[in-house]
Amino acid sequence: MKFFAINGSPRKNCNTAQLLDKSLEGIKSVFPDASTERIDLYDFPFHGCRSCFACKRVNGKHYGRCVxxxxxxxxxxxxxxxxxxxxxxxxxxxxxxxxxxxxEERFMFPFVAYSKTETVDHKKMPLACIYTMNASEEISYQIGYHDLHDHFEMGLSMVFSKPEHLYVYETYQFKDYSRYVSDAFDEKERKLLRETQFPKDLENAFDLGRKIAIRAKQHD
Ligand SMILES: Cc1cc2nc3c(=O)[nH]c(=O)nc-3n(C[C@H](O)[C@H](O)[C@H](O)COP(=O)(O)O)c2cc1C
Structure with a gap:
């Protein structure tokens, strides 16, 4: 079996990447022989959908695929x-x-059929989304981040399957806060959260990976 973690952070060793790696470990705990790979989206140049519609051409040789x-x-x-x-x-x-x-645009759009009757045949694998942020859980709800994330997940749900998700708040952003203008944040508090909360977040990411693996097993 094959599983991928897609890292949307430009940083390859920070919060998001570490959580994704843990989620892959969670998958491995269910399927020790599974192949797992993390893809870092900032490692190579690419664009979103260019609206060429090759994936929707009548009798097109690229129908249902990104060209x-x-x-x-x-x-x-x-x-x-x-x-x-x-x-x-x-x-x-x-x-x-x-x-x-x-x-996300390139992942989903070829599979969206502009038709009332036709669908594009493709694999509907289980998905999960991990979001990391500076905001606290309370502020995140006040600002409405969860609604936005629902929006990000809406297309994924329609095309593939409803994602599981994990929100990770008040992440540790710098190795050394004293080197940056950052007095909006309480470094001591952040450090404490890093030591006490982040290990729990990593455990949650591990469990998230297990869930995806178990869903994949049921799906198989
Ligand atoms: C350009 C930029 C914009 C950001 N905007 C927000 C934001 O709107 N809300 C928030 O809570 N955190 C924001 N952050 C903080 C990051 O989301 C947070 O530090 C995250 O955990 C970083 O992930 P990483 O360590 O994997 O790179 C922003 C960071 C950067 C660099």
Whole structure:
């Protein structure tokens, strides 16, 4: 079986990446022989959907597939065949990162049939989304982040399956807060959360991976 974690953070060793790695460990705890891979979306150049509609041409040879030839193409070809996918993104200005949104467009759009009767045949694998942010849980609800994330997940639910999700709040953003203008944050409090809450977040990410693996088993 094959599972992918898609990292929408430009940072390859920080909050989102660590949580995604844990979720893959969770998958491995269910399927020790499964192949797992993390894809870092900031490692290569790519664009979102270019609205070429090759994926929707009548009798088109690329019907139901993204025709854009770039570094994302071979990755997309693998990911759409996966048994489970975990998408992780930091919150940037109240949304997922730009690269994650571009990935989502290319991941979903070829499978959206512009038809009342026809559908595009494709794999409907279980999905999970991990969101990391500076905001506290309370503020995140006040600002309405959860509604926005529901929005991000709406298309995924329609095309693939309703994602599981994990929200991780008040993340530790810098190795050394004293080197940055950052007095909006209480470094001591953040450090304490890093030591006490983040290990629990990692456990939750592990459990999320297990859930996806179990869903994949039922799906098989
Ligand atoms: C450009 C930018 C915009 C951000 N916007 C928000 C935001 O709107 N709300 C929030 O809670 N955190 C925001 N953050 C903080 C990140 O979401 C948070 O630090 C996240 O955990 C970083 O993930 P990473 O460590 O995996 O890179 C922003 C960070 C950056 C760099």
């Amino acid at each position: 854009q030839k770039d570094d994302l193409k071979p990755i997309l070809d693998k990911v759409v065949q996966a048994d489970g996918v975990i998408l992780g993104s930091p919150i940037y200005f109240s949304d997922v990162t730009g690269n994650m949104r571009c990935f």
